[in-house]
Amino acid sequence: MDPTPPPPPPPPPPTVSKRSGSRSRSQAALDQSDPSEDWCAVCKNGGNLLCCDGCPKVFHLNCYVPILKCFPR
Numbered sequence: 572m573d574p575t576p577p578p579p580p581p582p583p584p585p586t587v588s589k590r591s592g593s594r595s596r597s598q599a600a601l602d603q604s605d606p607s608e609d610w611c612a613v614c615k616n617g618g619n620l621l622c623c624d625g626c627p628k629v630f631h632l633n634c635y636v637p638i639l640k641c642f643p644r
Contacts, residue, residue: 607622613634620629621642632639
């Protein structure tokens with residue numbers, strides 16, 4: 572029996588940037604260059620959000636898994 576190869580390493584955590592507040596639908600429509608969503612992907616509320624640089628999702632500090640204690644630099 573052949574040994575099973577080790578599983579691939581997990582992907583690195585997404586890099587994030589800070590977004591303050593949320594945009595109205597008209598602002599979002601005007602700013603097509605920002606693909607980020609307007610509401611937290613977990614709780615669906617606005618506020619101070621972390622924008623994922625790898626996808627359009629945004630999160631609150633407490634909603635992001637693993638929970639972040641402060642905004643990344």
